[in-house]
Amino acid sequence: MPLRVFIREPTREDCQELLSLRQRSKEFHFPWGFPSVNKQDCENYINRCQNENFQGLLICHFSNNEIIGVANLSQIFYGAFQNAYLSYYIDVNFAGQGLMSEGIRLAINYAFYTLGLHRVEANIQPENKKSINLVKRLGFTKEGFSRRYLKINEEWRDHERWALTVEDWV
Known part of the structure; x- marks a missing residue:
């Protein structure tokens, strides 16, 4: 099945579209x-994306x-840790269509194969079942609370800690 989305880094020109997405x-x-x-x-978000320890990725429809x-991908660490924390959100108009799974899959590929990370973590509130189901579908393992x-x-x-390593990524 062909991908319906792609990822790219944000630019200043994206601010109005991002603000509209966030508002709705x-x-x-x-x-x-x-x-x-x-x-x-x-x-400030666009500026933060210029830092070495933070990578913002926009998920865009083809x-x-x-x-x-x-x-x-925040708090990116290299050296012996090679880890980042994953956070994400979707436009309400595109929820429930599988597009976020595709986009997060691309972001994980970016983390492992472009940034050279070994591990990605997602911290999710226990009641956020849709987000937990998303990381489960992608192969994350619950590691703690x-x-x-x-x-x-x-x-x-409270948050549940979910993680994925490059060895477990398919």
């Missing part, structure tokens, strides 16, 4: 995450180049 998808992602919806935060989601791991919406939230 805000309720869809509640209470799991809260992507910012203002121009300064978007510009048919019209529209941004349908975002995958981020982190109490009060991240502060989201002014509350410390």
Whole structure:
């Protein structure tokens, strides 16, 4: 089956499209995450993508180049660890079509084969069943539970730790 999406790095010209995606998808992602919806935060995101320890990837639809989601690899470590933390979100208009699985698969390939990482981790709130099902489909293994791991919406939230190594990637 041919791919329906591709990934690319974000540019300043993407800010308006990213802001629109975030605005229309805000309720869809509640209470799991809260992507910012203002121009300064978007510009800060684009700037952060220039750092060595962060890689932002836009997931775009082949048919019209529209941004349908975002995958981020953060806290990229090299040396003995060779690890990154994966986060992602999709445009509500494209949810449930399998496009995010395709996009995250490309992001993982990028992490392992372009960045040369050994391991990718995703920390997910236990109630976020759709996200957990996504990483399960991609072959991630549940490695643990982190109490009060991240502060989201002014509350410390528990997270499950899911990981994938290059040896387990197919």
